[in-house]
Amino acid sequence: xxxxxxxxxxxxxxxxxxxxxxxxxxxxxxxxxxxxxxxxxxxxxxxxxxxxxxxxxxxxxxxxxxxxxxxxxxxxxxxxxxxxxxxxxxxxxxxxxxxxxxxxxxxxxxxxxxxxxxxxxxxxxxxxxxxxxxxxxxxxxxxxxxxxxxxxxxxxxxxxxxxxxxxxxxxxxxxxxxxxxxxxxxxxxxxxxxxxxxxxxxxxxxxxxxxxxxxxxxxxxx
Numbered sequence: 650x651x652x653x654x655x656x657x658x659x660x661x662x663x664x665x666x667x668x669x670x671x672x673x674x675x676x677x678x679x680x681x682x683x684x685x686x687x688x689x690x691x692x693x694x695x696x697x698x699x700x701x702x703x704x705x706x707x708x709x710x711x712x713x714x715x716x717x718x719x720x721x722x723x724x725x726x727x728x729x730x731x732x733x734x735x736x737x738x739x740x741x742x743x744x745x746x747x748x749x750x751x752x753x754x755x756x757x758x759x760x761x762x763x764x765x766x767x768x769x770x771x772x773x774x775x776x777x778x779x780x781x782x783x784x785x786x787x788x789x790x791x792x793x794x795x796x797x798x799x800x801x802x803x804x805x806x807x808x809x810x811x812x813x814x815x816x817x818x819x820x821x822x823x824x825x826x827x828x829x830x831x832x833x834x835x836x837x838x839x840x841x842x843x844x845x846x847x848x849x850x851x852x853x854x855x856x857x858x859x860x861x862x863x864x865x866x867x868x869x870x871x
Contacts, residue, residue, distance in 0.1 A: 735836050736856040737824065737843065740801040741809065742770060747856050748822040750829060750836055750843070759813040760822035764794075767813075772796055774813065800828075803845070803853055807832050 697705055735750040744766055756779075759767065768774075774794035782788050793812050800809040809828055814820065824834075833846040842852040 734855075735838065735841075735843065737802055737853075738856050739824075742767060742772065742798045746822070748824050750834065751821075751823045752826055752829065752836070754823050754825035755827065756812045757809060757825040757828045758821065758823040759796075759811045760820050761818060763822050764813040767796065767798070767811075772798065779812065803851075805832075805845070 697707055736747050737750055739746060739748045741748075741763065744763065746763070748760075774796045777793055777795060779791050779793045780788060781791050791814055793814055795813070796811050798809050798811055800807055807828075809824075828834075829836075834843055835846050835849070836843050837852070840852075841855045843855065844850075844852040
């Protein structure tokens, strides 16, 4: 006798995956739940209602030469618990210390302490401006100083383009995405380790941070 072929309805079907639930934002402000309001068209560049950014008259003449995205902790005094950050041991221009790897930052930032040490060393800076998009969505124009230094970590010496923000207090020394991508650094946040992508078996642990600021730079420069 011929074995009957199971019909479509008799075949075992895999359960359909449920769509993922919307994730709550990590930082929440206020305790009241706001009711959803009808959405309206606004320019995401300046907030002008009734127009999208490509057609916004306020943004058409905007200077697009240089802009970057940073966490708001960069521009204001704040403590940085080591458990929340990927802290790497580095040596910058002969100055030993630590820096925080930050995938939310487009540029690498010199912290307040490192910035002053580099100036005392006679490091040459170029001046310019940068449009900074903060974590809360605000956009500000800042005067900046830029330079290129040598950074040494895990036995490798690499070039590092640094942005310094004059007047910033207690801000972090950050290794932004520009450096992380060019150097091939891969972060394993779950295991609190990092490695170079061409040597995945040689892994290094994140550094324990003893100071409130991530800009823990050690130097005898006076």
